[in-house]
Amino acid sequence: ELKVEQNPLFLSMQEGKNYTIYCNYSTTSDRLYWYRQDPGKSLESLFVLLSNGAVKQEGRLMASLDTKARLSTLHITAAVHDLSATYFCAVDRHSGNTPLVFGKGTRLSVIA
């Protein structure tokens, strides 16, 4: 059974600081996704990571994937208040047409 663990689950950080969210998964997977969710809203796709060593960056967020370690990181650089949200990683199993397994999410709060 594929399991996805995120940590931390809660993160309060000051504006301007850097931090990393970790996502570990238990079995081989083709794809790893990062989503952002604002309260009461849908899932906004941030990154899709498809191969070992993949690194993608968008603004202050950078995601990477190490398939050998079964680990993905979401790095936040110089946090701003607008980044406050819940961030989920999700993984699908190593075959086609398989559902996503989500982590529990990291609730990020950026404070002044």
Place this chain on the structure above:
Amino acid sequence: EPEVTQTPSHQVTQMGQEVILRCVPISNHLYFYWYRQILGQKVEFLVSFYNNEISEKSEIFDDQFSVERPDGSNFTLKIRSTKLEDSAMYFCASSETGLSEAFFGQGTRLTVV
């Protein structure tokens, strides 16, 4: 930009009533999914649907749940007799192929009272 649309955005229903949640997937997509998120918790897979049949379902998707693609555009989730614990946000998603990224709708918040 094409998007997955869900209706209604919020539904309140009495325990024991039937509800139907509706989704219009992206038009050229062939794979459809329902996920659920209980307030404050993670997103959980319910069911996937391809070629007019269920391809996979989770333990949550018991006999109270059913899915249907009644016409060429809609994809519905029916809960026959709602329970309090069915209160959640329900997300529909679709993907072009089984290997491509799934796109999520904005969700339907179901409140069972």
